[in-house]
Amino acid sequence: MKVLVLNSGSSSVKYQLFSMPDEMVLCSGVVDRIGQLDSSIKHRSSKHNLNKKIEISDHKNALDLIVNLLLDENNGAIASIDEIEAVGHRVVHGGSSFKETIEIDSIVKSRIEELFILAPLHNPANLEGINVAESVFVNAKQAAVFDTAFHQTIPEHAYKYAIPNEFLEDHNIRLYGFHGTSHKYVSEKAIEYLGVKNSKIITIHLGNGCSISAVENGECKDHSLGFSPANGLIMGTRSGDIDHSIIFYLINSLKFDIDEVNKILQTKSGMLGLTGFSDLRDIEAEALKGNSECKLALDMSVYRIKKYIGSYVSAMNGLDCIVFTAGIGENSELMRGLVCADMDVFGIELDESANSSYSNGVSDISKKNSKVKILIIPTNEELEIARQTYNLFNQE
Incomplete structure (x- = not known):
């Protein structure tokens, strides 16, 4: 199963195409410093490595460029977009609605959009990645992997704010935590190292x-x-x-x-x-x-x-x-x-x-x-997202 991972950050888009479940990376890259004068793209595949400065105005521009590279005869890793069966998206804020990886539908997208106000630098870019991917990889399943999920184990005395109780009870105002995919991945690697x-x-x-x-x-x-x-x-x-x-x-x-x-x-x-x-x-x-x-x-x-x-x-x-x-x-x-x-x-x-x-x-x-x-420990949010995406669509 080929799984494309899109990690749209506030000023960059990282991407990796995996063969799962063997976790082989078919190609990878990063579009960096989006919207700045010195924006650039780095792309690696078995065919060719590309590293160049290029004007990249916004996240849509970045994602269009990535899709073209995936299909490019000299730089890409696929001959057809139908080879990609699933796309896993990093989404920063899941609020109290999402505590685990989920298949994306219109309701999920609406909830991600509702949370723009809480993650204005990230959730809009995340949703842009989802929308572009849906329009291009029309036959692929789309999954959202939330940064907030790993932090659901934080105890109440740590996640609750000292404000009137009704703000938590009625409006879910609490500590959620972010970068959870990264913290989960590297903490597991550290535990493995410590033995x-x-x-x-x-x-x-x-x-x-x-x-x-x-x-x-x-x-x-x-x-x-x-x-x-x-x-x-x-x-x-x-x-x-x-x-x-x-x-x-x-x-x-x-x-x-x-x-x-x-x-x-x-x-x-x-x-x-x-x-x-x-x-x-x-x-x-x-x-x-x-x-x-x-x-x-x-x-x-x-x-x-x-x-x-x-x-x-x-x-x-x-x-x-x-x-x-x-x-x-x-x-x-x-x-x-x-x-x-x-x-x-x-x-x-x-x-x-x-x-x-x-x-x-x-x-x-x-x-x-x-x-x-x-x-x-080099983080590998993309691999963690690929694993969770693959597991979501291959549950027994």
Whole structure:
């Protein structure tokens, strides 16, 4: 069975075509920095590798390009769109409606659209991917795999907000958590690596969007993102944790309207608001040149991550392992080093040589005597989505 996985993020679209159940990757790629001047596409297949800068204005443009590459005589992996039997879509917010992978129909799409307000950078892109895929792969089954599903094990005392009870009971206002497909995949890989039944793991997903999870014995116990994917760690364009009274001050005293405030916090804050850059690669480069704003932004981001690590060690009453994953977590030696610096009180001791020499795969970058394992585990949300999609349509 050929399963196409589409992972439409806020500024990128990752895709992989799998042969299932043997999990063979037939082709893969990523469209990066969508809507920016330096947007690009990387595409790999058994026939050819493509890596080029190309103007990509929006997610529809990106998805049309991907479909053309899949069918391309020189770059593609299929001769006909009918070879693809199922398409698995990453969907960020499932609210309280979806707790597991589900086949997509008009009702599912309507519910995803209703949740635009809670994930304005993601759910619209996710739904765009679904609509384009349905129009192209007309004979393929479509599945939605939700970022929120892995976090359904978070206990009530952790997911409930200290606001009047009726807001949870009548309106489902609670912590949902996101990046769940990634946190699930890497935490399972970490448990496999540790070779233990009982484990206390902190998984740190660092990309344009960032989040951190406390995972005990394979179940998520707490998570930094909440009702929407906007709070917690400092992100590319999102502020992360902020005193909610600032919102009222912006509206009541500075006379911003509600939509302007939402836009500021979702698309103009985070690293972009602090430095003028949303991509950490650019921020690190500028910091090395002596840019004080970029240096401070890195310090702020690292400080926030450390605060969450400390709180989750306390919540789980211990720690066996921390995992770095996603674009920044896997590729930024600097960020991993800064996060792990001066953390020996928790038994976290980084091997700087192992950190700087990391290339790929699951890797232990902790010192031999470190009480806590420090792992780099490349996330593979696409494989996890392919597995869940295949299992959905091949249930006995």
